[in-house]
Amino acid sequence: MTATLSQRQHIDTILQSLASPSAEGEAAMIERSWRRCIDRYGLDPARPTPPRYVPGATLREHQDQADALLQVARAGVEQLYRQVASLGYVVLLTDARGIAVQFLGAKRDQREHQRTGLYLGADWSESRAGTCAVGTCIHERSALTCHHSDHFSAHHIQLTCTAAPVFDPHGQLLAVLDISAYHSPESKHSQTFALQLVKYTAKMIEDAYFLQRYADHPIVCLDRSREFVQINRRYLLAMEPDGSLVAANTAGRKLLRHHELPLPEAGEARPFRAWNIQDLLDAGVDEVLAIPQHSDDRVRAFRTHRHRELHFATLIEPPRRASAVPGPGARRDSSLAPLEALADDDPAMRDTLTRAARLRNEPINILVIGETGTGKERMARALHESSRRRDKPFVAINCAAMPESLIESELFGHEPGSFTGARSKGMKGLIAQADGGTLFLDEIGDMPLQLQTRLLRVLAEQEVLPIGASRPIKVDLRVVAATHRDLRGLIAEGRFREDLFYRLNGASLRLPPLRERADKGYLIRRIFDELNQQRDARVRLRGDAMSALLAYPWPGNIRELHNALHYALATCEGDEIVVNDLPEECTHGQLAHPGASPGLAAPGITGTSPAATRGGPEQDLLHRSLCRHQWNISAVARELGLSRPTIYRRMKRMGIVPPNQQPPQ
Missing domain, CATH: 1.10.8.60 (Helicase, Ruva Protein; domain 3)
Incomplete structure (x- = not known):
């Protein structure tokens, strides 16, 4: 009864407002949207509009079209969610047509997300959902909060939603960023901070997309404050080397219009080509391009031609792809390519690779340290392939994987008939096979203690004595050892020779774990x-x-x-x-993410799953879909927007067995 009365009051409010419109600002946007809902879309406020989800295949098409933005926006969306999750909000990123292509929300509330439409694949366009933050933001091209009874549909009057637009560098709408909650204070003023937070994050996403899109162009950053220009980057203007303007962010376009430089319609190819940076700033193109060399803080002051406003400028130059491995002033050496391929711009890896480049031809042994799986063997191979030993053998030995009974003969070789089971013609050991090249000893910390003594002699004398031989064989080799263990701790426990440690550790290279890499x-x-x-x-x-x-x-x-x-x-x-x-x-334990299937969340699926009590709503919904399609996996995969292997994996994980494979009762 209470819900019905609330909906009736909501309907009366809409009809009264449309009879005598008097609102201004954001309230006027809401009233204009209400009128569009009735006059243009034929929606009825007395008939609550349940959420609409696009099919999985359609969602993938929308995500494909927004793919470049999604890759840039991910960090901003996740950062925003971390800031608002504890307050009960979810975060949606929709495309320019209002389809939710990214979603973050608490898994425990998934059913509520699905019921209200705050979920991946939901259609929040104004023509479908009525007045709402996303749809009205798309139409008005402006940020707003749609709070409780601001919504047109009575189905949504418990929600508070705040959205801000994201524009492309030419002023076309790219996406809408939204945060929404089911429970909030009655006062709309409670969402004031939410509005500022969403606007700020939308600007960050927009500017990050701009910087990526025009990374190969000089980009002028302007601000009214010298201290903040390199942080705020309020106005962004991409240009050609001759000063021709190519694009600007939203603030930059407003700046150009303020200075009476009219812009062509959004969507035109090269819309700024008619204008040059000199039309805005009282400076030559050469002065602008020379900003980084002008002062210690890489900032220079300019006045605008019109209005004579003072702006401080810094310049983002296009990257020059040069090796990060050589030291300052060093020429690029093509032999360093194997090392260069190991990393891009991670600071710890840059330091490691700079050291590796200097050591690659030095006659000292190297110890590579890092967690399991960090690429220690690849580092050893890169050292070998970039050194003067590259044309000689690279021999890798896993000291942890080789059986202890065989490791001695495998390493040092043996003479014919030197022990029971020895080869009739003898065998050349791995150390001898590495003569002239590089011997890689992986997991050196697991080498048996008695063999450590023999290895120490090899390193000290540069000669190897095969089992059963009377004379040693001279070898020329460079040893690269690797470990994920604390060798100093093993030394203290008496499990690793200290003198061998110092023989191997002529220099050390540390590889950071993947989770820490930039x-x-x-x-x-x-x-x-x-x-x-x-x-x-x-x-x-x-x-x-x-x-x-x-x-x-x-x-x-x-x-x-x-x-x-x-x-x-x-x-x-x-x-x-x-x-x-x-x-x-x-993806286990992650929040809902792009590509998660809205089909599993689609409302209107009824029935029960015999295993629902064990696997929860996801299992229940998958089971119903399988039953509805008579266990046709291809049909279920199409409906849910998943691959057939994914359906099989989920069935196995959830213990769902087709009827024809169940054991007889």
Whole structure:
């Protein structure tokens, strides 16, 4: 009864406001939207509008079209969610048509998300959902809060929603960022801070997209404050080397209009080409391009031609792809390519690779330290391939994997008949095979103590004595050892020789774990491209999968990443990998993310699952979908927007067994 009375009052409020419109500002936007809902869309406030979800295949099309933005927006959306999650908000990113292409919200409230439409794949366009923050923001091209009874549909009057637009560099609407909650104070003023927070995050996403889109152009950043210009970057103007303006962010376009430089309609090719930076600033193009060399703080003051306003400018220059490995003033050496390929812009890896480049031809042994899976063998190979020993053998030995009974003969070799089971012609040991090249000893901390003594002699004398031989063999080798263990701790326990440690540790190179690296995106793309080439395939890694890979902590480091990408390539259908093609551990425990299936959340599915009490609503919904399609996996996969292997994996995980495979009663 209370809900019916509340809806009736809501309807009366809408009709009274439309009879005598008098609102201003944000309230006027709400009233204009109410009128559109009745006059243009034919919606009825007395008939609550349940949420509408687009099919899984349609959602993927929307995500594909927003893919470039999704890759940039991920960090901003996640940061915003961390700020508001404890207050009960969810975060939606919709495309310019109002389809939710990214969603973050508490898993425990998933059913409520689905019931209200605050979920992935929901259609929040004004023509479908009525007056709402997303749909009205799209129409008005302005940020707003749609609080409780501001919504047109009585189905939404318990919600508070705040949205802000994200524009592309030419002024076209790219997306809408929204935060929404089911429970909030009655006063709309309670959402004032929410509005400012969403506007700020939307601007960050917009500017990050701008900087990525025009990374190959000089970008002038302007601000009225010298102290904040390099932080705020309020006005962004991308230009050609001749000063011709190519694009501007929203604030930059407002600045140009303020100074009476009219802009063509949004969407025109090269819309700013008619204008030059000199038309705005009282400066020559050469002066603008020379800003980084002008002063210690890389900032220079200019006045505008019109209005004579003082602005402080800094310049973001296009990147010059040069090796990060050589030291200052060093020329690029093509032999460093194997080392350069190991990292992009991670500071810890840059320091490690700079040291490795200097050591690659030095006659000292190197100890590579890092967690399991961080790429220690790849580092050793890169050292070898970039050194003057590159044409000689690289011999790798895993000291932990080799049986203790065989390790001595495998390392040092043996003469014919020197022990029971010895080869009739004898065997050349791995150390001798590495003569002239590099011997890589992986997991050196697991080498048996008695063999450590013999290895120490090899390193000290540069000669090896095969089992059963009377004369040693001279060897010229460089040893690179690797470990994930604390060798000093093993020395203290008496399990590793201290003198061997100092023989191996002529220099040490430390590899950071993948979770701490700033260049995870580079590593994902590099490994993915390598696997693509090995398979002679042209599979694409979509933005939602990339977002999940970047968010995962990777306890198994680069080895686990390699395995995850290999798995996704092996099981994906078609020519792209989406988030549901990844191993489940890469998404387990994550919040809802791009690519999660709205089909599992679609309202209107009824019935019960015999295992629902064990697996929860997701299992229940999957079971009903399977029953509805008579256990046709392909049909279920199409409905839910998932691949067939993903359906099979979920069935196995949830214990769902087809009727024809169940044991007889």
